[in-house]
Amino acid sequence: MGVSPRTVSSAVVLALAAAALGTASASAVTPPAAPYPGHAGYSGYTGSVAEAEANEAFFDAVLRSVAEKRAANPTGTAAVTVVYDASRAPSFSSVIARSTQIWNSSVGNVKLQAGSAANADFSYREGNDPRGSYASTDGHGSGYIFLDHAQNQQYDSTRVTAHETGHVLGLPDHYSGPCSELMSGGGPGPSCRNANPNAAERSRVERLWANGLAKAMDEALDKALTKSTR
Numbered sequence: 001m002g003v004s005p006r007t008v009s010s011a012v013v014l015a016l017a018a019a020a021l022g023t024a025s026a027s028a029v030t031p032p033a034a035p036y037p038g039h040a041g042y043s044g045y046t047g048s049v050a051e052a053e054a055n056e057a058f059f060d061a062v063l064r065s066v067a068e069k070r071a072a073n074p075t076g077t078a079a080v081t082v083v084y085d086a087s088r089a090p091s092f093s094s095v096i097a098r099s100t101q102i103w104n105s106s107v108g109n110v111k112l113q114a115g116s117a118a119n120a121d122f123s124y125r126e127g128n129d130p131r132g133s134y135a136s137t138d139g140h141g142s143g144y145i146f147l148d149h150a151q152n153q154q155y156d157s158t159r160v161t162a163h164e165t166g167h168v169l170g171l172p173d174h175y176s177g178p179c180s181e182l183m184s185g186g187g188p189g190p191s192c193r194n195a196n197p198n199a200a201e202r203s204r205v206e207r208l209w210a211n212g213l214a215k216a217m218d219e220a221l222d223k224a225l226t227k228s229t230r
Contacts, residue, residue, distance in 0.1 A: 052172055058122075058137040059170040059208075065121040080110045080209055082168065085120035092147050092161065096124055099161040102195055103169065106202050109209040110169060122168055124161075132186075133160050135167040143168070155186060158195040170208040171201055 066080055086096045100112045117123065122143040132151040137143030145164045152160055163185050167173075177184030179192035182201055197205070 054137070055135060055167045055172055058135045058143050058167055061137045061143050062121050062168055069119075069121075079108060081113050082110060082122075083113050083115035083120045085115060085117045085123040087117065087123075088144075089124035089126040089147055091126055091149075092124065092152070092157070095147075095152075095157045095161050098158050099165050099195070102158075102162050103165060103197075106197055107169075107205045107209075109206045112165070133164055135164050155190050156193040156195060159193060162195045162197075166197065166201070166205075169205045171197075171204060 062082060066082055070080070084096075084100075086093055089096065097114075100114070104111050122137075122145065124145050124147060126147045126149065128150060129146065129148050131148075133146055133148045135143065135145050145161070145168065147157075147161060147164070159182070163182055166183055171183050173185055174181055174183045175185055175187035177187060179188040179194050180198050182194065182197045184192075
């Protein structure tokens with residue numbers, strides 16, 4: 001759910017850290033006995049310019065990662081496959097699977113697929129962080145979604161995970177939106193259990209992966225051509 005930071009360049013590393021992005025522990029930890037106080041306590045739910053920039057950087061990094069792999073191994077399929085590694089978030093394996101199913105049944109231009117760390121475009125991690133869950137990236141193809149134990153006890157876990165995955169697919173936070181908007185995150189409060197993107201969110205993802213990937217592919221092909229001529 002609208003969460004924290006992600007790292008983008010040293011400047012965005014600041015955004016990441018500040019927005020709840022880069023430095024959270026990636027190891028699985030036993031959930032605390034009691035959840036953190038109300039959703040206002042999660043910095044990621046309040047939103048910030050740094051967080052918005054970090055979200056965009058994560059999407060751009062995933063686009064580049066996918067484009068470079070497709071440039072190296074062209075396929076005839078229209079749909080783009082984004083590979084994730086969930087091995088570092090074992091407690092959330094079933095939730096991640098549900099989130100994946102939701103997105104894969106909602107959009108057609110991009111599909112999520114489980115894979116290994118070696119070929120993943122991003123990964124999921126779990127642990128404890130007072131900032132809550134968030135998406136993080138270094139801006140160079142290495143990104144992850146951090147799932148906070150306490151927040152996932154207070155909020156619907158599938159909604160949290162699907163929301164964070166929405167950032168990977170290019171969607172920004174919109175905390176002022178209603179529960180029917182997946183990207184409204186924690187705005188509607190813990191009682192909101194909707195884990196499905198609405199029509200506008202689905203349409204935006206479709207456009208992003210139809211148009212954004214084309215641009216990323218051009219850059220990846222130029223990069224590959226430059227390497228081959230050296």
